Amino acid sequence: MTSVEEPAHNGGRIRDAARTRAEILDVATKEFARAGLAGARVDEIAALTRTTKRMIYYYFGGKEQLFTAVLERAYTVIRQAEQDLDVEHLDPVAAIRRLAELTFDHHEAHPDFIRLVSIENIHEAEHIAGSEQLGRIGSPALEVIHRILESGRKSGLFTADVDAVDLHAMISSFCFFRVANRHTFGALFGRDLTAPDQREHYRTMLGDMVIAYLTADRTA
Amino acid sequence: MTSVEEPAHNGGRIRDAARTRAEILDVATKEFARAGLAGARVDEIAALTRTTKRMIYYYFGGKEQLFTAVLERAYTVIRQAEQDLDVEHLDPVAAIRRLAELTFDHHEAHPDFIRLVSIENIHEAEHIAGSEQLGRIGSPALEVIHRILESGRKSGLFTADVDAVDLHAMISSFCFFRVANRHTFGALFGRDLTAPDQREHYRTMLGDMVIAYLTADRTA
DNA sequence: TAGCTAACGTACTAGTTCGTACATTAGTGG
DNA sequence: CCACTAATGTACGAACTAGTACGTTAGCTA
Numbered sequence: 001m002t003s004v005e006e007p008a009h010n011g012g013r014i015r016d017a018a019r020t021r022a023e024i025l026d027v028a029t030k031e032f033a034r035a036g037l038a039g040a041r042v043d044e045i046a047a048l049t050r051t052t053k054r055m056i057y058y059y060f061g062g063k064e065q066l067f068t069a070v071l072e073r074a075y076t077v078i079r080q081a082e083q084d085l086d087v088e089h090l091d092p093v094a095a096i097r098r099l100a101e102l103t104f105d106h107h108e109a110h111p112d113f114i115r116l117v118s119i120e121n122i123h124e125a126e127h128i129a130g131s132e133q134l135g136r137i138g139s140p141a142l143e144v145i146h147r148i149l150e151s152g153r154k155s156g157l158f159t160a161d162v163d164a165v166d167l168h169a170m171i172s173s174f175c176f177f178r179v180a181n182r183h184t185f186g187a188l189f190g191r192d193l194t195a196p197d198q199r200e201h202y203r204t205m206l207g208d209m210v211i212a213y214l215t216a217d218r219t220a
Numbered sequence: 221m222t223s224v225e226e227p228a229h230n231g232g233r234i235r236d237a238a239r240t241r242a243e244i245l246d247v248a249t250k251e252f253a254r255a256g257l258a259g260a261r262v263d264e265i266a267a268l269t270r271t272t273k274r275m276i277y278y279y280f281g282g283k284e285q286l287f288t289a290v291l292e293r294a295y296t297v298i299r300q301a302e303q304d305l306d307v308e309h310l311d312p313v314a315a316i317r318r319l320a321e322l323t324f325d326h327h328e329a330h331p332d333f334i335r336l337v338s339i340e341n342i343h344e345a346e347h348i349a350g351s352e353q354l355g356r357i358g359s360p361a362l363e364v365i366h367r368i369l370e371s372g373r374k375s376g377l378f379t380a381d382v383d384a385v386d387l388h389a390m391i392s393s394f395c396f397f398r399v400a401n402r403h404t405f406g407a408l409f410g411r412d413l414t415a416p417d418q419r420e421h422y423r424t425m426l427g428d429m430v431i432a433y434l435t436a437d438r439t440a
Numbered sequence: 441t442a443g444c445t446a447a448c449g450t451a452c453t454a455g456t457t458c459g460t461a462c463a464t465t466a467g468t469g470g
Numbered sequence: 471c472c473a474c475t476a477a478t479g480t481a482c483g484a485a486c487t488a489g490t491a492c493g494t495t496a497g498c499t500a
Contacts, residue, residue, distance in 0.1 A: 014496085015448070016447090035342075036256050036258055036342055039256070041488095042488060043487070051447095054449065054450085055449090057490080120404055121403045122339065124403045125404045128403075128404060165409050166422075166425065168409070173393040173394045174394070176393070176401065177389065177392065180341055182341075183341045187348040187349050187354070188354070189358065202386075205382065208380070209432075211436075213428060213429040213432045217437075235466055235476080236477095262459085263457070271477095278476095282459080283458070283459090
């Protein structure tokens with residue numbers, strides 16, 4: 001998420017297109033996540049940057065395109081993390097549980113990304129739809145899940161009739177809800193789903209749920 | 221959701237505080253769900269009403285308070301539906317499955333409500349927190365779940381270590397995600413989670429998941 | 441080192457948007 | 471049926487906000 005490191009080698013202002021672009025994206029990510037697409041202020045983004053509003057239009061063209069660029073970069077981070085998945089050396093049950101846990105951890109670690117996804121859904125995913133980059137990448141995780149499911153079914157461990165996409169939805173649902181809806185859930189039911197001392201409880205609960213579903217006795 | 225019925229007994233304009241208020245709430249619900257709090261336009265809400273913007277300020281005080289009022293009414297509808305739950309005559313397994321299905325159906329039937337909840341979470345539930353009405357009602361469903369869990373555990377059917385709030389979160393996660401995130405999920409994975417011909421599949425999947433979790437063999 | 445262009449800054453505008461001051465009338469209580 | 475108030479309508483303004491016209495300079499290249 002933080003693409004800008006070097007504190008300053010300035011004095012007079014230095015020209016660095018890549019840094020300027022990245023800094024705008026960093027700040028815009030926070031601002032859009034904070035206030036939504038309509039609520040975010042271009043002037044505010046510019047003010048939190050070492051450059052000016054002019055540069056936002058210079059590099060991105062406009063507010064909506066900036067939002068699209070923010071989404072594109074955020075999804076790139078996810079895809080990268082998924083590429084580092086290394087669970088296929090485990091037995092199917094352990095592999096799925098590990099995968100669920102990694103998904104859980106990733107959601108917890110990137111609340112801003114969760115907010116951006118919520119916001120993009122309010123806008124009916126029109127920016128994803130309009131982005132060539134986001135058009136058709138598909139998640140690397142899906143193929144991993146697919147292979148684990150195959151293997152688990154072959155060995156008779158898994159009895160459930162789901163494909164990788166459905167299982168991914170199931171796992172993501174819980175992880176996403178826990179982070180995205182923690183405020184209303186907390187306000188209404190008085191329980192903080194993201195309280196640190198409850199973390200292990202929910203992480204285990206998710207794994208138990210998924211494994212129970214996949215391995216349930218379906219002879220009845 | 222539709223609180224305004226009578227088509228017209230007008231001619232000259234009639235004064236009806238209750239109808240005007242309700243009509244504003246109806247229109248505002250749609251507008252806020254469509255565009256979010258910042259994206260919604262007070263003028264647009266007024267235009268879609270048989271009254272004027274002036275009345276929005278007369279009855280609600282401002283945009284934010286109108287949003288709070290919209291949320292209050294939306295949650296009232298949910299609570300009402302939960303009060304009509306009638307599942308405790310069933311055995312615990314059937315009761316939980318039925319409850320999950322009703323939750324599923326309710327989410328599907330009220331996509332605008334789902335959007336409002338997403339939006340309220342972007343604003344960190346500050347309107348719920350600031351509303352006396354929404355402050356501490358708690359869901360009637362929670363008590364139903366609590367009693368079913370007790371009964372299921374007593375008979376040895378349920379082995380899982382969850383309370384009613386956690387189970388409610390689990391069920392809601394899936395139902396909520398399926399509706400709220402259908403756009404990004406569809407755009408990224410090419411699958412419409414809310415496609416009518418997949419409805420039964422996902423409804424069954426949810427029930428299977430919850431029951432499998434609650435009844436899993438935990439002797440290992 | 442001259443000159444050229446990518447990168448950057450300033451200042452402004454056109455349009456929007458929330459909110460309100462002021463005027464008016466329907467309907468009710470006395 | 472008169473007066474009073476709750477309910478409603480009109481017109482407007484102040485502030486904000488996305489976007490741009492125009493001007494400047496760093497630093498590379500020939």
